[in-house]
């Protein structure tokens with residue numbers, strides 16, 4: 526009797542092991558096939574057509590990622606033909622956005638823009654003298670490397686994604702899961718970065734100071750580049766758009782709509798000039 530039970534058990538175990546191996550193998554093959562299919566699609570968008578990999582569109586703003594919005598804004602201003610892929614938002618450096626150009630994958634918005642400038646021989650800054658261009662680069666870093674951290678630390682950790690989710694058309698599953706993994710992950714990242722050591726009030730204060738600085742730099746000018754948008758405008762708009770459209774009803778939104786209204790007007794101006802199809806890009810539900 527014992528022998529029968531033992532052999533039944535060992536046969537069952539072998540059966541389970543075979544099923545698991547088949548299941549894992551099948552998944553791996555499917556993943557490989559998907560990758561191959563995607564690669565084929567990405568490489569066939571056309572010569573000199575940029576494929577921009579980014580997050581899905583939002584309810585009020587075409588992108589929840591400031592760096593993706595920066596690249597898309599640049600592509601439009603420079604008149605470079607592009608297509609969008611939202612299936613694979615994370616690229617070679619594990620970040621969003623990234624682009625595929627003529628079969629080559631490029632990561633990091635700054636490196637992408639530099640490459641586009643040389644590849645397509647475009648210059649959005651020809652009207653700037655070197656000193657103004659250098660000052661704008663410093664302002665761009667303030668937006669990309671400082672304002673960005675204030676906003677995402679608040680968005681994903683301090684606010685627990687509550688306000689942010691109002692601006693996105695996520696599925697019910699993502700609505701529940703997103704805050705769970707983002708809150709903890711963001712807390713850890715913010716602590717490593719250093720900004721997470723400050724109190725919520727201090728982080729808001731830092732964000733306000735950054736907005737006031739941007740507001741003073743902009744002054745009465747229509748764009749940071751003066752009469753027309755420059756490369757730095759793409760980055761600054763990408764970051765400010767997060768406050769203007771992706772923080773509805775919050776004190777962070779108030780920084781541009783109330784404290785520094787010229788930044789809000791600036792966002793509208795950029796939107797109207799560069800995105801005549803803004804509403805068509807949005808994902809309302």
Ligand SMILES: N[C@@H](CCC(=O)N[C@@H](CS)C(=O)NCC(=O)O)C(=O)O
Pocket residue numbers: 589590591592619620621622632633634635
């Ligand atoms: N320096 C990068 C920053 C990109 C970045 O931080 N993207 C965020 C989304 S806005 C991201 O991918 N975060 C995911 C992660 O860091 O794992 C750039 O300019 O492209």
